[in-house]
Amino acid sequence: MESLWGPGQLLGLVGVPGLGMTRVAVAQMAALMGPLAWVERPAPRPPGRDSWFSPAIGWENGIEPDRLVVVRTFEPTSWAEATATLMDGMAAVCAEVPARVPEAILRRLAARARARRARLILRSHMPLPTGIAHTVITGDSVEWTGAEQGRGRLLQRRVSAIAQGKGVKGPALELEFEDDGTNIVCVVSRLGVTTARRAAG
Amino acid sequence: MIGPDNRVTGVNQLAAARGLAVGMRRREAEAICPEVVTLIDDQAASAMAFEPVACAIEEVVATVEVVLPGLALAPIAGAVSYYGSEVEVVQRVHEAVKETGGGGAHVGVARGPFAARHAAQAATPDAPRVVDNDDDFLASLDIEVVGHEDLAATFRWLGVATLGELARLPRAAIASRFGTVGLTAHQLASGEDRSLRPSHLEGPPIAEEKFEDPIIHLEQVGFVARSMITTLKMVLASEGASPHAVDIEAEAADGTVRNRTWRSPHPFTADELTERIRWQLHAWVAKGGIPGGLVRLRVIPHEVSDQGRQLALGHDAIREDEAHRALLRTQAVVGADQVVVARPQGGRDPAERVQWSRWGEQAATPRRDLAAPWPGAIPRPAPALVPEPPPHLEVEWDEGVPVRVRLRSRWVPVLSWAGPWRKMGRWWEGDEPADRYQLVTSTGALLIETKQSRAYVLGIYD
Numbered sequence: 001m002e003s004l005w006g007p008g009q010l011l012g013l014v015g016v017p018g019l020g021m022t023r024v025a026v027a028q029m030a031a032l033m034g035p036l037a038w039v040e041r042p043a044p045r046p047p048g049r050d051s052w053f054s055p056a057i058g059w060e061n062g063i064e065p066d067r068l069v070v071v072r073t074f075e076p077t078s079w080a081e082a083t084a085t086l087m088d089g090m091a092a093v094c095a096e097v098p099a100r101v102p103e104a105i106l107r108r109l110a111a112r113a114r115a116r117r118a119r120l121i122l123r124s125h126m127p128l129p130t131g132i133a134h135t136v137i138t139g140d141s142v143e144w145t146g147a148e149q150g151r152g153r154l155l156q157r158r159v160s161a162i163a164q165g166k167g168v169k170g171p172a173l174e175l176e177f178e179d180d181g182t183n184i185v186c187v188v189s190r191l192g193v194t195t196a197r198r199a200a201g
Numbered sequence: 202m203i204g205p206d207n208r209v210t211g212v213n214q215l216a217a218a219r220g221l222a223v224g225m226r227r228r229e230a231e232a233i234c235p236e237v238v239t240l241i242d243d244q245a246a247s248a249m250a251f252e253p254v255a256c257a258i259e260e261v262v263a264t265v266e267v268v269l270p271g272l273a274l275a276p277i278a279g280a281v282s283y284y285g286s287e288v289e290v291v292q293r294v295h296e297a298v299k300e301t302g303g304g305g306a307h308v309g310v311a312r313g314p315f316a317a318r319h320a321a322q323a324a325t326p327d328a329p330r331v332v333d334n335d336d337d338f339l340a341s342l343d344i345e346v347v348g349h350e351d352l353a354a355t356f357r358w359l360g361v362a363t364l365g366e367l368a369r370l371p372r373a374a375i376a377s378r379f380g381t382v383g384l385t386a387h388q389l390a391s392g393e394d395r396s397l398r399p400s401h402l403e404g405p406p407i408a409e410e411k412f413e414d415p416i417i418h419l420e421q422v423g424f425v426a427r428s429m430i431t432t433l434k435m436v437l438a439s440e441g442a443s444p445h446a447v448d449i450e451a452e453a454a455d456g457t458v459r460n461r462t463w464r465s466p467h468p469f470t471a472d473e474l475t476e477r478i479r480w481q482l483h484a485w486v487a488k489g490g491i492p493g494g495l496v497r498l499r500v501i502p503h504e505v506s507d508q509g510r511q512l513a514l515g516h517d518a519i520r521e522d523e524a525h526r527a528l529l530r531t532q533a534v535v536g537a538d539q540v541v542v543a544r545p546q547g548g549r550d551p552a553e554r555v556q557w558s559r560w561g562e563q564a565a566t567p568r569r570d571l572a573a574p575w576p577g578a579i580p581r582p583a584p585a586l587v588p589e590p591p592p593h594l595e596v597e598w599d600e601g602v603p604v605r606v607r608l609r610s611r612w613v614p615v616l617s618w619a620g621p622w623r624k625m626g627r628w629w630e631g632d633e634p635a636d637r638y639q640l641v642t643s644t645g646a647l648l649i650e651t652k653q654s655r656a657y658v659l660g661i662y663d
Contacts, residue, residue, distance in 0.1 A: 018645015022585040022663040035524040037531075054551055054660070055543040056583035065544045069560050071531055072539040081534045089527025144641045144662075147619035150602070153580045154619060154639050154646055154662065181582025 003031055004135055004167065008117040010110045012128045012165070015139025020159040020179060023057060024137065025094045025121050027184040029068075030061040032119070034091030039071045041096035042079045053096070060182050080105045087118035097124035106132050135167030137175065156180045202242045203227050210242045211271060214305045214326065244270055248480030249487040254306070255461065257297040261290065266446060266464040270480065274314050274464060291329045311335050314466070315394035319346060335392050340365025347386040352379065356386075364390035377538045380529065381561045394466070408433040408500040415454040415494025419482055422495060426478040427471075429500060434471045437502065443468030444502035449481050454493025459485050462503070474500070528560055537561075547571045549578045549624050550637070551587045551648065551660045577624050579637055584648050584660025591657035594649055596640075603640055606647070617641045621651075 013021040073079040146155025202211035247270035298306040308329035309320025324330035368390040546567035595607035626632025635652040648660035
């Protein structure tokens with residue numbers, strides 16, 4: 001999959017679980033060399049977490065198990081602090097944005113990513129504040145193939161999404177991804193990528 | 202003997218009898234014994250002086266590993282079988298060392314190197330210490346032997362004064378509170394100081410240099426050794442590995458071959474290895490062991506562990522270091538338990554196929570065999586989100602066919618579905634059989650499990 005971001009840039013991936021944005025995040029990280037971190041959304045102490053990121057999708061995309069570190073947090077302050085700390089040393093960080101996190105915290109994280117030339121993905125269920133991310137991709141719909149009324153199994157999905165932000169270099173664009181679980185391909189895209197030299201924000 | 206930090210690094214018997222001890226400040230030692238003669242610690246000279254002692258021990262036991270000048274480890278299982286008892290071996294070692302003029306040798310015998318080293322410290326020149334029960338011996342040691350002053354002070358402040366008290370604390374709690382340093386201390390306290398994570402190298406690389414003109418001046422060897430070790434470390438680092446022990450082998454112009462093993466409790470750095478080669482060669486030359494000059498030098502790494510690798514593809518040493526520091530700081534923010542890595546293992550459900558462990562900690566052996574067939578396993582792709590524990594999901598069925606599901610507050614139709622994949626579970630342990638389905642809705646796909654007429658979400662394909 002083509003790279004949608006560069007050093008110092010923040011990529012926003014927005015959409016409720018099921019629209020395939022976690023897979024897009026993993027595919028973007030898998031293309032990089034070096035250690036990767038996934039910061040989970042703050043959740044009540046177990047038992048009671050509602051969703052845990054499964055590293056198996058990273059392995060299916062070619063990320064070596066030792067290369068991916070998962071960080072679990074229990075409240076927004078430690079979530080932000082952990083994300084900021086990880087940006088100092090990891091090749092890329094993907095942070096699941098907690099609900100009702102103050103906008104100021106997200107802006108500070110974006111500023112830190114720019115200052116440290118770190119690659120940061122914010123994976124959010126809700127829209128991100130305007131101007132934070134270099135590119136925001138919002139999942140729109142998903143179609144699965146392979147499962148047929150009791151026969152077969154899930155094989156491939158086609159995800160429709162909208163891209164906005166400075167990385168798009170123009171009005172919002174429609175994207176379509178084809179994803180078979182191990183490879184994700186952007187089949188419809190006019191997205192300009194990784195050439196911006198100015199920081200977003 | 203005074204080290205670079207102005208502390209006592211070694212004392213002879215007379216000084217010890219006057220109350221001087223290793224670790225004391227120089228001023229304190231001179232105050233206790235004003236007539237003491239202090240010498241600046243020269244490790245190269247110490248290595249030279251220690252070489253005859255290592256050779257003498259080698260006369261009794263097959264293998265000697267030098268840790269530092271003055272400290273050697275020797276596995277004695279073979280010698281015990283040959284001589285009949287540990288006491289006999291110890292006596293022979295003691296006598297052999299005595300004959301070299303090293304009358305003050307402290308000899309200790311225990312199961313692991315850490316315990317053996319402290320057994321030797323607890324011994325006297327006249328009375329070697331043979332530890333019968335390692336657990337009891339370790340339990341009796343003061344907490345300061347963990348070798349980390351701040352950590353020992355914190356343990357003491359918390360009321361943990363001995364290794365025994367530390368070992369009785371739950372390891373998970375120690376690792377969570379003190380991170381990698383605490384975990385290492387707990388392993389030492391539990392007698393697990395040989396727990397290397399072997400790195401799977403097919404024939405570790407050997408650094409070798411041959412000299413057409415025999416080298417007489419050892420300063421020349423220093424430059425050659427540094428270059429050899431730098432190359433060796435780079436080759437090992439590219440495999441994510443690091444040596445804990447090395448064989449240094451030197452061939453003299455007359456064909457004599459010398460060999461000595463050096464060991465370190467932590468992976469050797471390039472500087473440490475170069476230094477040990479220099480010490481060893483000085484020691485051999487001083488003894489006349491390299492007649493005619495050096496014509497070949499080999500360094501063979503042993504006990505190669507993966508501690509040279511923090512993260513698998515971080516071959517860039519600077520990045521590895523930065524990542525390591527960032528993760529340590531993250532552990533301080535969220536707790537060591539919350540910074541985790543996962544490894545694949547066998548299983549039928551997505552949650553079963555992932556084995557979690559704390560970052561920086563040795564991963565446990567997978568509980569489920571990855572190579573086993575696992576009939577009934579859910580086929581790829583894996584769901585991106587795996588709820589734990591699986592939450593209940595309301596599903597409406599029509600004659601065994603899922604019709605719609607309730608997502609949050611609204612019902613959405615099931616567009617298509619696959620399955621069921623039957624899981625029998627461990628029925629002999631009371632596990633209920635379960636059926637797993639993949640359900641496709643307009644907002645994505647779910648993996649669900651039904652048992653006892655109730656449905657649960659096993660995964661979300663995000």
